[in-house]
Amino acid sequence: MTRQAYEAVVLGASAGGVEALLYLFGALDSGGCRLPLIAVQHLPEKAQSQLAEILAARLKRPVREAEDKAPVQPGVLYVAAPGYHLSIENDRSFSLSSEAPVNFSRPSIDLLFESAAHAYGPKLIGVLLTGANEDGSAGLEQIAQYGGLTLVQEPAEAAVACMPLAALQRFSPDHVLRLRDMAELILRLEEVHAE
Amino acid sequence: MPERTAEIELRLLLEAIFLKYDYDFREYSLASLRRRVQQALRQLECASISELQARVLHDPAGFMQLLQYLTIPVSEMFRDPEYFRGLRQHVIPLLRTYPSLKIWVAGCSTGEEAYSMAILLREEGLLERSMIYATDINPLSLERARKGIYPLTQISGFTRSYQAAGGASTFSDYYTAAYDGALFDKSLRDHLTFADHSLATDSVFAETQLISCRNVLIYFNKQLQNRALGLFHESLCHRGFLGLGSKESLNFSSYGKQFETLLRDEKVFRKL
Ligand SMILES: C[S@@+](CC[C@H](N)C(=O)[O-])C[C@H]1O[C@@H](n2cnc3c(N)ncnc32)[C@H](O)[C@@H]1O
Numbered sequence: 001m002t003r004q005a006y007e008a009v010v011l012g013a014s015a016g017g018v019e020a021l022l023y024l025f026g027a028l029d030s031g032g033c034r035l036p037l038i039a040v041q042h043l044p045e046k047a048q049s050q051l052a053e054i055l056a057a058r059l060k061r062p063v064r065e066a067e068d069k070a071p072v073q074p075g076v077l078y079v080a081a082p083g084y085h086l087s088i089e090n091d092r093s094f095s096l097s098s099e100a101p102v103n104f105s106r107p108s109i110d111l112l113f114e115s116a117a118h119a120y121g122p123k124l125i126g127v128l129l130t131g132a133n134e135d136g137s138a139g140l141e142q143i144a145q146y147g148g149l150t151l152v153q154e155p156a157e158a159a160v161a162c163m164p165l166a167a168l169q170r171f172s173p174d175h176v177l178r179l180r181d182m183a184e185l186i187l188r189l190e191e192v193h194a195e
Numbered sequence: 196m197p198e199r200t201a202e203i204e205l206r207l208l209l210e211a212i213f214l215k216y217d218y219d220f221r222e223y224s225l226a227s228l229r230r231r232v233q234q235a236l237r238q239l240e241c242a243s244i245s246e247l248q249a250r251v252l253h254d255p256a257g258f259m260q261l262l263q264y265l266t267i268p269v270s271e272m273f274r275d276p277e278y279f280r281g282l283r284q285h286v287i288p289l290l291r292t293y294p295s296l297k298i299w300v301a302g303c304s305t306g307e308e309a310y311s312m313a314i315l316l317r318e319e320g321l322l323e324r325s326m327i328y329a330t331d332i333n334p335l336s337l338e339r340a341r342k343g344i345y346p347l348t349q350i351s352g353f354t355r356s357y358q359a360a361g362g363a364s365t366f367s368d369y370y371t372a373a374y375d376g377a378l379f380d381k382s383l384r385d386h387l388t389f390a391d392h393s394l395a396t397d398s399v400f401a402e403t404q405l406i407s408c409r410n411v412l413i414y415f416n417k418q419l420q421n422r423a424l425g426l427f428h429e430s431l432c433h434r435g436f437l438g439l440g441s442k443e444s445l446n447f448s449s450y451g452k453q454f455e456t457l458l459r460d461e462k463v464f465r466k467l
Pocket of ligand 1: 098266267268269270271274301302303304305307308330331332333336392393394395396408409410411414440
């Protein structure tokens with residue numbers, strides 16, 4: 001079996017997501033993960049504008065709100081800006097857009113995932129976590145169709161199981177994992193490749 | 196791989212549109228364009244992008260329908276009120292020194308931003324000596340902008356933003372309500388010129404003191420952003436002002452050094 005050189009991790013979460021993200025990112029940081037992490041976390045607009053700050057206060061790695069046309073850089077955690085969709089272009093830079101909300105959400109996880117699937121193909125890891133809606137499952141399936149690795153939080157562990165369950169109903173992701181095991185897997189995949 | 200084929204089809208479609216209609220979408224951000232073409236496929240009931248291409252090439256009305264997807268014809272009055280408040284407090288005082296003013300609202304869509312600008316200038320006593328050029332590439336949007344009629348359902352949101360933007364009067368003074376539309380005042384309209392102009396293919400048409408181009412550049416790739424910023428730089432007078440959308444910047448363009456930041460959060464820049 002050939003190993004993919006993964007180049008980025010995209011993550012989506014909704015209700016209960018901030019805690020889950022903090023746990024996962026903390027574990028990835030401790031393990032020395034250098035992959036860029038790109039996250040959409042649904043929140044009310046005001047709270048969303050503070051997300052980068054909240055995460056930065058608790059994490060070692062640099063945290064930034066993804067800016068239009070900024071290149072994706074290793075070792076950085078990017079969060080989506082409130083009120084705009086976040087996409088990744090084929091040249092691995094970000095683009096924002098103010099199209100209508102998708103799945104009642106802007107930013108939408110599906111849109112980030114679909115564009116990332118195009119940009120990274122099999123070199124992408126997609127992660128769908130706790131949440132009370134169905135955003136992200138179509139995008140995660142697209143990541144799988146483009147050969148990327150798909151990880152879904154174990155519904156029993158998720159604060160709200162709806163989002164992980166929606167993905168499981170839609171297709172068979174590569175792994176259904178608890179957060180701790182998810183972090184371990186990502187670190188191991190990165191390490192295998194570094195060797 | 197099917198996605199490769201779709202990518203080729205998309206490029207061919209953009210090329211066909213350019214050759215046939217002179218609209219140049221070839222340097223737009225692909226991610227968003229791809230999605231909007233997918234939406235158009237569903238709405239126009241085409242099975243593939245190639246089918247859409249054939250349709251568009253042979254039927255100008257079909258192209259006009261597609262154009263509604265390719266452009267993002269959404270806007271609001273006093274969108275991001277802090278932007279307009281910033282202009283009022285920090286730019287207007289400097290604009291007072293000019294005997295006459297030319298202002299360019301680029302990518303004006305259905306006109307809301309241009310009317311907001313006109314209201315702001317009226318309240319600051321500058322409208323009488325101002326001409327606002329508001330440009331876009333979507334003829335249907337421009338037509339609606341010229342009419343200056345907006346759905347009454349939107350008025351309460353506009354009113355809130357107007358107040359948050361530091362509105363000095365009563366918003367209802369600026370329109371008359373009829374049926375389900377609010378018709379904006381003719382005396383504002385007299386200082387607005389709506390015109391077809393593309394940041395992708397056209398050149399500078401006037402020397403201006405202030406350019407407002409909001410939520411347009413995010414749809415362009417880096418090269419096209421640079422082209423548009425080049426036009427703005429050329430059009431602006433010495434020390435002229437440039438306002439962008441709340442998540443837009445000059446950081447990743449080649450014009451970062453040719454403007455200084457006047458208001459960081461409100462995204463107002465000044466030509467050096
Ligand atoms: C999302 S709207 C922004 C409207 C308004 N400026 C605002 O912020 O509310 C984007 C507008 O840019 C226009 N646009 C797209 N490409 C353009 C181009 N090449 N030149 C001029 N306008 C363009 C579209 O037609 C659309 O009306």
